[in-house]
Amino acid sequence: MSFGQPEGYDEQARPRVLRGRGRLRAVGVAVCLVLGLGLIGGAATGSWLVGDSAAAGSGDAFAAAAEMWHGVPVDQLFPPTVEGQGAGPGGADRTWTRIAVAPDSGCKDAFDPLLRKALAPVGCQRLLRATYTDATQSYVTTVGLLFTKADAAGMTALDTRFGKEKLGDRSDLMPRTYAAKNTVAAAFGRKQRASWAVSVLTDAPVVAYAVSGWADGRSVDEPEPAEKAMASDATTDIAQAGLGHEAQGLADRIERGFRKTVSSATEKPS
Structure with a gap:
């Protein structure tokens, strides 16, 4: 993965190149990696939760159907x-x-x-x-x-x-x-x-x-x-x-x- 030269904004909201590239670039990479991992982890967790919910709902429906003969x-x-x-x-x-x-x-x-x-x-x-x-x-x-x-x-x-x-x-x-x-x-x-x-x-x-x-x-x-x-x-x-x-x-x-x-x-x- 490669990152381009980071940009910021001046007081007039115009893009400008940020100085101190070496240290800031490293910090930016670290932040991006952390955010990226967090998003991936969040997405995975979200999908697990959705999957569990869907499976539970399906199981609930199947179980409910089994009881319909005496409950309806x-x-x-x-x-x-x-x-x-x-x-x-x-x-x-x-x-x-x-x-x-x-x-x-x-x-x-x-x-x-x-x-x-x-x-x-x-x-x-x-x-x-x-x-x-x-x-x-x-x-x-x-x-x-x-x-x-x-x-x-x-x-x-x-x-x-x-x-x-x-x-x-x-x-x-x-x-x-x-x-x-x-x-x-x-x-x-x-x-x-x-x-x-x-x-x-x-x-x-x-x-x-x-x-x-x-x-x-x-x-x-x-x-x-x-x-x-x-x-x-x-x-x-x-x-x-x-x-x-x-x-x-x-x-x-x-x-x-x-x-x-x-x-x-x-x-x-x-």
Whole structure:
């Protein structure tokens, strides 16, 4: 590092060369070095503090999310009415009305065997489910929030596996429905599942999903994952009915609401 000849200012604020260059230059170098080290050290300390704060905030949010299943009213997790602006085929709006909420439970008999096996590494803390119908009561959709026992690394590993192996596209890993008696979803069983979507969250110990079907109880021979059923060139009955949009649209909005709830719970006053 080299320094130029130092300058000062006279009483008229004009720059002037300072005399006594040797000693003053040495002093200037020392001061600059001290200031430089101080700035570097301050910057490093600042970055450490910011990093710690961000990490702590992330950890707080993850921990808070794990407790949401028993600390948040059901109407907040599964609102009585969900608006889906632009969620239907061609960007049409959707409105879903909740018709039933399942009692919160464990995961015994809640999933088909292969899906239960795929989810086993993250464990099951609690499972919350609700079933909705569209404005015309033509379709029914069960949406679920599986609260796991995993940490952030475990959720990331599961998300990676679902992505690499495309587990969310496999019909033998389709979530089960919640068929509530005395509702339009009473006949919404395993054979009535038409389309589905599964989302593994990595910033919360939660797996969100939705599965849709017709409200008239018709069986489905070849269900389609929501992504496939929502493709612009899809021509199957499931796609034409918009059942992929029903599953994906409702799952997305329940997930968004959940994230908003977590964010509000962990916000700190400025």
